[in-house]
Amino acid sequence: MAASIARASKRVPNSPCAWYLQGHARRFSGQQVFEGWGASGRRLQCVDCHAGGEPARVILGGLPAIPGRTMLDKRLRMMQPDFDAFRKLLLLEPRGYPCQNANFVIPPTGCHPTAAYGVVIAEQGRVYPAMSGHNLMCVATVLLETGMVPMQEPGTDFDLETPAGLVSVRASCKHGKVVQVTLQNVASFCRPEDMDVDVEVPDIGKVTLDVAYGGMFYAIVDASKLGLELKSKNGREICRLGEMIKTACREQHPVNHPQFDYPGCDILVLTENQRREGNRVCGKNAVVMSNGKLDWDRPQTWTGMLDRSPCGTGTSAVMAQLHARGILGLEQDFVHESIVGSHFTGRLVEEVLITSEKEQIKAVVPTISGRAWITQYCEVVCDPSDPFPEGYVVGDIWSGDE
Known part of the structure; x- marks a missing residue:
């Protein structure tokens, strides 16, 4: 596959599904975030998917205008309590559940002229990742299958602006459906000083890990070193150990992106059965995400949730790690299996340098391929009399207070 994906798409405001975006933002852009909210007021136009x-x-309309010069600025604005209320409404109970994610599709900022749309991603625990592969596969599928980006068969190329930077999309299309999405992700890296890091984890002891960036900062741990098998029946123990290791790593070995403020690590991936099959490398993983805040004094919070997908940014981070260790070269497929048996295929297409005033980092440009499916179209509302306008969490399935 070529190192670069064509970047020639343009926004199409008069697409068949333009009603998703038109009217609502204009109507409410000058009001307070929740003024007029309710069944007879603002409605969030949503399309649910899985990858x-x-x-x-995927939220296509109903939001007020989000201030900010860049997508990073808009991400930070959405993290503030008034805008974060949208994430809570969509992801917490009674409208959401622990593994749900939100993708706010908004106009691009102009910082990347080829971008068709901008995307701010939100997860549980007030996590707003700079980039997410499975989420962007869902966004790309929705934009094409609703007509917001014109579909061309057999393939459609366009760009999306994320807080991490520009992500190029190549979608394979057939009979009006998206049958595969390939994302050219942002530059990913695993620095020498972030490899073979020892962290002391309460109740576990010393754990050796690598930290790599693939759009989020991942602590990467060999599951066999913990005596774990990456099977769904072991999910509770995988989450317990993973969340503890991730928190300890963040406390003892903090990292940040050299070009913008994005502290980590913010997520963890356990790897298993990495092996070479011909000219490709294969492996299995389990990604542990937070759905609350771990408190070392409260063991009941020592848990999280598992990414059901093979994880796009996790796959990118693992490929960067394998490349740094000389295991995965350019233009070699990396097949990554999830905890539920689904697969993403990654590939490193280019070596690049990330430079800042303080350092120069050897990085790689990854692509990730997978597929998403639309599961429902809906309008999310909140009646003014609803006692849970920002949702709630309960300790039976949530790890802690939101």
């Missing part, structure tokens, strides 16, 4: 088994809710 590799992991759900994603």
Whole structure:
């Protein structure tokens, strides 16, 4: 596959599904975030999907205008309590559940002229990742299958602006459906100083890991070193150990992106059965995400949730790690299996340098291929009399307070 994906698409405001975006933002852009909210007021136009088994809710309309010069600025604005109320409404109970994600599709900022749309991604625990592969596969599928980006068969190319940077999309299309999405992700890396890091984890002891960036910062741990098998029946123990290791790593070995403020690690991937099959490398993984805040004094919070998909940014981070260790070269397929048996295929297409005032980092440009499916079209509302306008969590399935 070529190192670069064509970047020639343009926004199409008069597409068949333009009603998703038109009217609502203009109507409410000058009001307070929740003024007029309710069944007779603002409605969020949503399309629910999954990629590799992991759900994603794509929000196409109903938001007020989000201030910010860049997509990073808009991400930070959406993290503030008034806008974060949208994430809570969509992801917490009674409208959401622990593994749900949200993708706010908004106009691009102009920082990347080829971008068709901008996307701010939101997850549980007030996590707003700079990039997410499975989420972007869902967004791309929705934009094409609703007509917001004109579909061309057998393939459609366009760009999306994320807080991490520009992500190029190549979608294979057939009979009006998206049958595969390939994302050219942002530059990913695993620095020498972030390899073979020892962290002390309460109740576990010393754990050796690598930290790599693939759009999020991942602590990467060999599951066999913990005596774990990556099977769904072991999900509770995988989450317990993973969330503890991730939190300890963040406390003892903090990292940040060299070009913008994005502290980590913010997520963890356990790897298993990595092997070479011909000219490709294969492996299995389990990605542990937070659905609350771990408190070392409260063991009941020592848990999280598993990404059901093979994880796009996790696949990118693992490929960067394998490349740094000389295991995965350019133009070699990397087949990544999830906890539920779904697969993404990654490939490193280019070596690049990330430069800042303080350092120069050897990085790689990954692509990730997978497929997403639309599961429902809906309008989410909140009646003014609803006692749970920002949702709630309960300790039976949530790891802690939101």
